[in-house]
Amino acid sequence: MNKFDFKIHSYANDDRLAKIYHILNSALNAVDPYRAILENVRRDNERLFINNNRFNLNKFNSIYIIGAGKAGAPMARAIEDILGQTITKGVVVIKQHSPQQSNSTTNKIKLRTASHPIPNQAGVQGTSEILQLLDKATENDLVLCLISGGGSALLTAPVPSISLDDLQIMTKQLLTCGATIHEINTLRKHLSLVKGGGIAKHAAPAQIISLILSDVVGDPLDVIASGPTSPDSTTYSDCINILRKYDLYNAIPKSIQTYINAGNQGDYPETPKPKDPIFNRIINLIVGNNLIAAKAAQKQAQAEGFNALIFSTEIQGEAREVGKVLAAVAKQITKSNDPVPRPACIIFGGETTVTVRGQGLGGRNLELALSTVSEVAGLEDIAIITLATDGDDGPTHTAGAIVTGETYTRAKKRGLDPIKYLINNDSYHFFEPLGNLLIPGLTETNVNDLAFIFAF
Incomplete structure (x- = not known):
């Protein structure tokens, strides 16, 4: 039984969609x-x-x-x-x-x-x-x-000398600069x-x-x-290095800069x-954790008749760059039936980052999916799905998106240019009119993200 309905419009009234639903639900149920x-x-x-x-x-x-x-x-x-x-x-x-x-x-x-x-x-x-x-x-x-x-x-x-307002400002800066969760949490821990x-x-x-x-x-x-x-x-020294790495040292609230410098000099305990x-x-x-979810997805994919492979659960990096890797694997399956032959389900796990430069709306899973649209255009019987296991991709109410070989053509007919939307970090507004968003609602679990390549 499927606990979550992802409201996917691609493959509607198609038994392929039922198989996808079973696999995604199995992953989430395993980490309930x-x-x-x-x-x-x-x-x-x-x-x-x-x-x-x-x-x-x-x-x-x-x-x-x-x-x-x-x-x-x-x-x-x-x-x-x-x-x-x-x-x-x-x-x-x-x-x-x-x-x-x-x-x-x-x-x-x-x-x-x-x-x-x-x-x-x-x-x-x-x-x-x-x-x-x-x-x-x-x-x-x-x-x-x-x-x-x-x-x-x-x-x-927050430590006594840091206000909630200043902590909120710094958090927003860190979340949009492309910093990893390790780097963001280094700052959080010291404040x-x-x-x-x-x-x-x-x-x-x-x-x-x-x-x-x-x-x-x-x-x-x-x-x-x-x-x-x-x-x-x-350490406090790590905090300073992270802020300098992302050009935030002089942009963060003064109270935070002063506190971290004082801590680095030994005025506050480590x-x-x-x-x-x-x-x-x-x-x-x-x-x-993510591996448990990925293994459950693999087991269910095999039960659905797919040749299933966990590619890695250590995927990290800029979302749009990781998307190119997924698209390359999809092309490889189409070309030579590698790394596994059709029908194939290849599973990826991890967590990417997004450096926000535009004014659009979207999260890392949506941006990853958007970066594959042009790359897999025209590929037959291929689907790429991205999934935030918490059901909540960044500032949106979606968990991710589905991309097929037909997505590019469908988008062009509506006047949607995937490259322009990617430049503006506006993945949500690209996928929303296409009906390609995954919307399971909040799942009340959270074990990073999953991505799938399906080759039918």
Whole structure:
């Protein structure tokens, strides 16, 4: 059964579309946050099993549940279904307009909503409630931290000398300059009381277990949601280098520039590093990631009769350049049935970036798709699909787009020039009139992006 309807108009009333739907749904279902928690956490009376770790619940005076991220609601519901009344209190910050926002099924865990990707006052308030819980934690308590993609924006507690307004300005600058998530989160960690090991610092000496749904290529613990319970390897010097790399050093708010320079000179403490004793009682566990979704898609594609291949789940780089690679692979299949013969499904995973130079609307998945339109024009029985697994590609309400060999011709008949739209970063308005957008709604999971080449 398909949980998500992507509203794809290409291949309408065609059994090929049904196969595509099955494959995309299988990928998302495999990283369903509720399911991920249940697969990694179980309870047997007063014994709690988390992966290979066993805990006696009777030894804890209090059990606190905290967290932040787009998958926070289903993760919280799963933990509450497992632990029930043994939970003392909980606060999890989720993205506003999440499907479960207005009809939460949690009782002991409060779900607070905030904005993403630009932090807002609601995120500050929700994070403040989390810190109030952690202030009560002792060495005889258990803190379960539910972390998923989007947590960097939703978990917000700026250092005292930085205003929320200035943090919002810097975030917008970083998101549009082409910086990687590693680079963006390096800045975020050094301007926060909770990122870069900050939550660990507040919760120590309690037993802390973080259950993490990864949205970062390679699953680096210190980058996912800016590593609230992980040691940080980056420095204030790295922050300065990143700002200079993207010509932002003199463009960011003065308060941030002053703070980072002071930190680099030793006036402010560095983020906690690997040997800090605050990490002695912390377990960080990845419960879902991009590879799990890609493998599920591959398995379903094989069941649908495709020769399926996972090309890589480490795809990074400028979206429009990665699009050229996907188009080249599509051409190769058409030309020589390589790297796998038709019917083929080739799966890519990762996260690209976009350097915004135009005034249009779109996200990295839409831009990646747009960059393939001219390249695959005229190819028969070829489809390229891009998919943000959270259902939300940048500032749009879409998850991605579908491109076929006929897309270029259809666009030209409507007066849509893919090159001009690409130059203006206006991928949304290119695909919208063609009916080629993927619109599943918010999925409440987040494990990076997926892209597919189908050769029928």
